[in-house]
Amino acid sequence: MATDRLFSRAMAAFVVTSFxxxxxxxxxxxxxxxxxxxxxxxxxDVSYYDYIVIGGGTxxxxxxxxxxxxxxxxxxERGGSPYDDERIGDMTRFxxxxxxxxxxxxxxxxVSEDGVINSRPRVLGGGSxxxxxxxxRAADDYVRGVGWDLGKATAAYRWVEDVVAFQxxxxxxxxxxxxxxxxxxxxxDNGFTYDHIEGTKVGGSIFDADGRRHTAADLLRYxxxxxxxxxxxxxxxxxxxxxxxxxxxxxxxxxxxxxxxxMHKAYLNAGHGNEIxxxxxxxxxxxxxxxxxxxxxxxxxxxxxxLVRDQPAVGQGMYDNPMxxxxxxxxxxxxxxxxxxxxxxxxxxxxxxxRRRSQAAPQLRHVRIRGSCHDHASHMQxxxxxxxxxxxxxxxxxxCVPEQTGQLATVPPKQxxxxxxxxxxxxxxxxxxxxxxxxFILEKIIGPLSTGHLRLRNRNPDDxxxxxxxxxxxxxxxxxxxxxLSVIERVIQSRAFENFTYSDFSVEMLLNMTASYPVNLLPRxxxxxxxxxxxxxxxVMTIWHYHGGCHVGRVVDTEYRVLGVDALxxxxxxTFNASPGTNPQATVMMLGRYMGVKIQSERLxxxxxxxxxxxxxxxYEGFKLSATLQFSVVPAAKMQATLQKRFWYMMNKSIISSVxxxxxxxxxxxxxxxxxxx
Ligand SMILES: Cc1cc2nc3c(=O)[nH]c(=O)nc-3n(C[C@H](O)[C@H](O)[C@H](O)COP(=O)(O)OP(=O)(O)OC[C@H]3O[C@@H](n4cnc5c(N)ncnc54)[C@H](O)[C@@H]3O)c2cc1C
Numbered sequence: 001m002a003t004d005r006l007f008s009r010a011m012a013a014f015v016v017t018s019f020x021x022x023x024x025x026x027x028x029x030x031x032x033x034x035x036x037x038x039x040x041x042x043x044x045d046v047s048y049y050d051y052i053v054i055g056g057g058t059x060x061x062x063x064x065x066x067x068x069x070x071x072x073x074x075x076x077e078r079g080g081s082p083y084d085d086e087r088i089g090d091m092t093r094f095x096x097x098x099x100x101x102x103x104x105x106x107x108x109x110x111v112s113e114d115g116v117i118n119s120r121p122r123v124l125g126g127g128s129x130x131x132x133x134x135x136x137r138a139a140d141d142y143v144r145g146v147g148w149d150l151g152k153a154t155a156a157y158r159w160v161e162d163v164v165a166f167q168x169x170x171x172x173x174x175x176x177x178x179x180x181x182x183x184x185x186x187x188x189d190n191g192f193t194y195d196h197i198e199g200t201k202v203g204g205s206i207f208d209a210d211g212r213r214h215t216a217a218d219l220l221r222y223x224x225x226x227x228x229x230x231x232x233x234x235x236x237x238x239x240x241x242x243x244x245x246x247x248x249x250x251x252x253x254x255x256x257x258x259x260x261x262x263m264h265k266a267y268l269n270a271g272h273g274n275e276i277x278x279x280x281x282x283x284x285x286x287x288x289x290x291x292x293x294x295x296x297x298x299x300x301x302x303x304x305x306x307l308v309r310d311q312p313a314v315g316q317g318m319y320d321n322p323m324x325x326x327x328x329x330x331x332x333x334x335x336x337x338x339x340x341x342x343x344x345x346x347x348x349x350x351x352x353x354x355r356r357r358s359q360a361a362p363q364l365r366h367v368r369i370r371g372s373c374h375d376h377a378s379h380m381q382x383x384x385x386x387x388x389x390x391x392x393x394x395x396x397x398x399x400c401v402p403e404q405t406g407q408l409a410t411v412p413p414k415q416x417x418x419x420x421x422x423x424x425x426x427x428x429x430x431x432x433x434x435x436x437x438x439x440f441i442l443e444k445i446i447g448p449l450s451t452g453h454l455r456l457r458n459r460n461p462d463d464x465x466x467x468x469x470x471x472x473x474x475x476x477x478x479x480x481x482x483x484x485l486s487v488i489e490r491v492i493q494s495r496a497f498e499n500f501t502y503s504d505f506s507v508e509m510l511l512n513m514t515a516s517y518p519v520n521l522l523p524r525x526x527x528x529x530x531x532x533x534x535x536x537x538x539x540v541m542t543i544w545h546y547h548g549g550c551h552v553g554r555v556v557d558t559e560y561r562v563l564g565v566d567a568l569x570x571x572x573x574x575t576f577n578a579s580p581g582t583n584p585q586a587t588v589m590m591l592g593r594y595m596g597v598k599i600q601s602e603r604l605x606x607x608x609x610x611x612x613x614x615x616x617x618x619x620y621e622g623f624k625l626s627a628t629l630q631f632s633v634v635p636a637a638k639m640q641a642t643l644q645k646r647f648w649y650m651m652n653k654s655i656i657s658s659v660x661x662x663x664x665x666x667x668x669x670x671x672x673x674x675x676x677x678x
Contacts, residue, residue: 041258049268050269051067055076055278061592062592075228076231108464112542157586168204192204231256235462249565292308313551320452323541325442328439450473451548471540472536511535548574548576571591
């Protein structure tokens with residue numbers, strides 16, 4: 001559909017990234033061989049497991065893989081396999097997934113009540129399958145602040161990075177932007193690092209040197225095949241609870257439907273410690289809690305949902321980091337790239353806004369102010385700078401709409417008919433290639449203070465809930481946005497960036513041009529280029545880092561157990577109070593691994609196995625340790641039988657783990673050298 005193409009291309013302009021080193025054999029090929037992944041239609045009507053994980057996303061995959069090392073785990077994912085969809089693996093087709101609004105799409109579009117268009121994943125691997133790939137760890141302060149053990153978190157990051165993270169190459173456009181940011185006073189230059197530190201850096205990516213995406217689904221290679229069942233197209237409708245008298249409700253199973261609509265039930269095996277774990281993301285987890293009866297009592301009763309536990313904080317504290325951009329047409333072709341760079345730091349003070357006031361370059365004059373535009377998702381670069389806002393620089397081929405065809409953004413949203421948008425899209429496709437050259441320079445607010453909420457629209461788990469982020473409702477967020485735009489202006493005017501700007505384009509023209517693009521459903525105002533505050537509000541977009549809804553301390557405890565009920569946890573981005581590392585996926589994957597290790601260790605400890613340090617970040621190391629420690633704590637009476645059983649079990653595990661470990665090391669050594677300091 002023309003609308004979808006138009007929108008997706010516009011959105012893709014904000015998310016292009018880079019190429020990274022190549023693995024020996026593609027994850028896609030390996031993924032196809034997962035023997036434990038099958039379609040939910042092949043599942044029995046009733047089944048039993050030690051753990052049931054809802055949502056095979058960025059957290060759910062590493063979590064399930066880890067738990068499967070010792071337990072029987074069921075992972076239920078409503079979407080299909082990323083290995084069956086060519087668009088997911090291919091960086092250049094990033095926009096194709098976002099623009100696909102069909103029911104089988106790996107991306108499910110939603111529009112927040114604010115009028116900002118957004119996306120959520122619907123595929124095994126979750127957000128890591130449709131995102132822009134930028135990979136950066138959380139700062140040490142964040143890790144400590146949340147209460148995670150720094151050493152174990154680092155080990156978990158490495159476990160993830162061994163499979164999915166790469167160092168990008170840097171092209172001329174990106175190099176110019178980096179220099180422009182340094183020239184603008186954002187320093188020091190930190191080179192390549194996964195760390196979240198002040199200054200300029202080249203961050204990691206989940207795209208390799210061939211532009212192939214590596215996702216959380218790739219982490220399932222760590223799984224014990226006999227310990228895990230992954231069901232695709234398994235749409236969980238609700239969690240079932242045992243509710244008896246005044247006792248705390250206990251989660252005991254889930255109801256899910258396959259693609260044919262057939263209902264299945266999965267229950268927890270009897271046994272202390274078995275649990276259901278929600279990893280359905282910031283949209284899905286609060287929604288499913290509510291659909292299962294855990295949420296604000298009055299809200300649930302208005303939908304006729306039987307109350308299990310009155311929990312008013314479910315769905316509260318929804319945050320989305322607002323993103324704003326300035327489009328910069330470039331006289332010089334820009335390379336295809338994805339998010340590679342960011343800058344975090346404080347820019348020099350005393351910004352001078354030299355606004356050039358001459359005529360636009362001839363080839364773009366016809367589109368410069370009144371047109372609307374979208375991009376071809378082919379080029380992009382990301383730089384970010386300045387705490388507490390970041391500047392994100394993207395280069396992308398841009399397509400602009402001549403004035404006679406659209407002016408979509410200046411037309412009130414309700415009057416933007418499909419026909420008008422189709423005409424605009426058609427006109428765009430006729431434009432000369434030079435009109436598409438250019439890039440967006442973006443800024444994103446770190447840790448926005450504006451907060452919102454999530455509510456049900458209906459009882460259908462397939463439908464999006466209603467979410468409101470209240471962008472810029474807090475004045476501090478607006479102030480940061482304006483400060484960030486000022487840095488962008490400096491980058492545009494820097495010497496380093498000269499080859500990528502038309503000298504006769506004033507910043508005011510660029511602001512006007514960008515404000516005319518249909519990046520959201522909000523009406524525009526005449527003073528967009530005069531008032532940066534108005535510009536921020538009118539052109540607000542998402543960088544898709546929405547989080548919250550099941551906050552630690554309000555909905556779950558520090559062990560991610562849902563407050564007020566038993567045998568239920570939430571482990572995913574919905575638990576975050578702030579987006580870690582500013583780009584969350586690294587930490588979401590880390591969290592899945594970290595909590596999987598922790599849960600295993602604690603259960604074994606509780607079972608009297610004295611397993612204190614058994615599983616570190618590296619499974620090979622973990623099993624080595626377990627082989628030595630466990631023998632000493634087995635009760636004497638059962639010594640012989642237990643020893644024999646455990647010996648063969650651990651031997652088996654150690655061999656498998658060693659082979660996996662050596663395979664990974666071999667892959668990395670062969671392909672990723674020279675890489676990084678980790
Ligand atoms: C377009 C886009 C670009 C982004 N770019 C970046 C980036 O460059 N860098 C970065 O760090 N982060 C980026 N992010 C953010 C990052 O990808 C997410 O924060 C992260 O993936 C969230 O992980 P999660 O585990 O919380 O949820 P998800 O990964 O969303 O996983 C939730 C899973 O649960 C499944 N599910 C939901 N409901 C049900 C149900 N009822 N039954 C069964 N399954 C269900 C979903 O299908 C999904 O697979 C981007 C996100 C998007 C959407």
